[in-house]
Amino acid sequence: MKPKISDVAKAAGVSPTTVSRVLNDRGYISEETRTNVYQAMEKLNYLPNDLARSLFSKRSNLIGLIVPTTSNPFYGELTARIEHHCAEAGLKILLCNSLYNVEKEEKYWEMLRRNQVDGVIVCTYNRGLIDYDTHHLPTVAFDHYLSSNIPVVSSDNFKGGELATRHLIAEGCKTIVHINGPGNLETPANLRRNAYETVMAEAGLPAFTCEIEPILKQESTAVAVAALFDEKPGIDGVFASDDSIAMTVIREARKRNKTVPTDVKVVGYDGTEFMTLLAPELTTIEQPIDAMAQTAVATLIAQIEHPTKSIETDLIHDVRMKKGTSA
Amino acid sequence: MKPKISDVAKAAGVSPTTVSRVLNDRGYISEETRTNVYQAMEKLNYLPNDLARSLFSKRSNLIGLIVPTTSNPFYGELTARIEHHCAEAGLKILLCNSLYNVEKEEKYWEMLRRNQVDGVIVCTYNRGLIDYDTHHLPTVAFDHYLSSNIPVVSSDNFKGGELATRHLIAEGCKTIVHINGPGNLETPANLRRNAYETVMAEAGLPAFTCEIEPILKQESTAVAVAALFDEKPGIDGVFASDDSIAMTVIREARKRNKTVPTDVKVVGYDGTEFMTLLAPELTTIEQPIDAMAQTAVATLIAQIEHPTKSIETDLIHDVRMKKGTSA
DNA sequence: CTGAAAGCGCTTACAG
């Protein structure tokens, strides 16, 4: 059986109270006792039971993380960064892949509450589904508005949209299309589209936004992009709302014997490590993923530790354009 | 405050014992009592505290998952699939990104033990570092040998290596190089290399294996691949040990004005959803990631539920070649 | 059919 505190106490010839005190470095303990206890712990290979500690302290140091799916490298990287910053702060991640499925997400919320998580970081859309105000569980949202009092971490989507669109215009594109996912519509990511449309209007160019499904099924994106090229044969510029859509556009263009960037220029969004490794030629708007992860974790910790203190709810992070050769 | 079982008991006019019994559907309860209790739970928005339950039952339903990093889409997808199968079985995932760092991994193991996980799925190399036999925590390894009695889930690496190499030979390649990561050397993935070398020898062709760093830093792979092309200008076939290396090879070949597949043929390994979406042209050896995830979870559950029963320790999954246009 | 008691492994006032 796993040794417990009373086993250590027996081995060290002291009471469980004393063992607990050296464990938590609380109150006065003679050096000798301390040494004995440490030796006993060592000998028995004792590790405290965090479940029992959490039950008493009402602090689990557990954080729920809800993402669409870690299969998508953007969320895979975000998950890794969030987990990293949590680990630094002594917090552990309970991972939930919602697959953009509302019922799944509700089940995950219940699971997280049963497991007494100290807080939740959510990256999926579910506005109104969960009663955030009632449950008053510390929460941070990622690129989604959940409720007026829940902080949202996002990149500067408007600026990103501006940078991308202005760049395409500056490079001489006339028929510039924006490709966006419907999942983005009630999120700050929608600002990318607003910026695109605003800049196009200012330049006196017609805006055309193409909405496609979130990337869960394989072929849908490719099919939608092909249809777009059929519909708008004169396309010479594309601002895609994420890098994998941008890559699909580049592939489709090549398939049609259009050269990138000569015939069609393409700008993506995200700039994950993995895509940078895989496709350094892609010009993209880079989100500072690590900084955003860090902010999300820090903001969540602030809420957990100062539940009453009011907090900044709009946590926007600067973006930059990473120039490749695709635009 | 969160309602507890005694609050529900009070509201329903029964004892905590009775509430617990309806919660667990144990023993006889009158329909009336049951209804009252359910209504009280509903009214108070009661959810049981799983920490307390776990403390009593000595079953946390928590599983530790140690991967190098979910930033890498292969592990991102594997993580998503494992989490999915765990969720189906009522198990929750505590996520650990070891970044191939031994000290980090040791800390994670301690954390997982403190949190009373029921089992661990490990995807990193650490043979000998953790004393698996002493801790006797149910464990399943993914593509790594940890200890003689720990089951290993892997793809049929030898067959994969054979399929890839034979295909390149059949397509007429003469100067075929294998690119592998050193991290693969003490793992079943090393069989990919053995198969490559065996098949090359059988065909009377010289084998040349190029070892590169695991993909954590951005440029290293690209640099190593460029060096390889310098060293072996006559390369006409490459079997890469993963798809992102394969893509880097394709890029480097194009940069040198070599056409793929005319001048150089490239076969990868993994075949993740994401890569299939992003680069359907890549010919690759596809690992059945979902099936492997399912096996890992099922095997872990078997160990947890039947600790004494001996288990199959070599869980090899069939692979197939997914033909693209790159080879 | 239902409840009082003891205990899961820990911690913290409170005595001494």
Next chain:
DNA sequence: CTGAAAGCGCTTACAG
């Protein structure tokens, strides 16, 4: 400087 007692929220023999 150290220990006995009570309690965190739950469950399960054991009575009745």
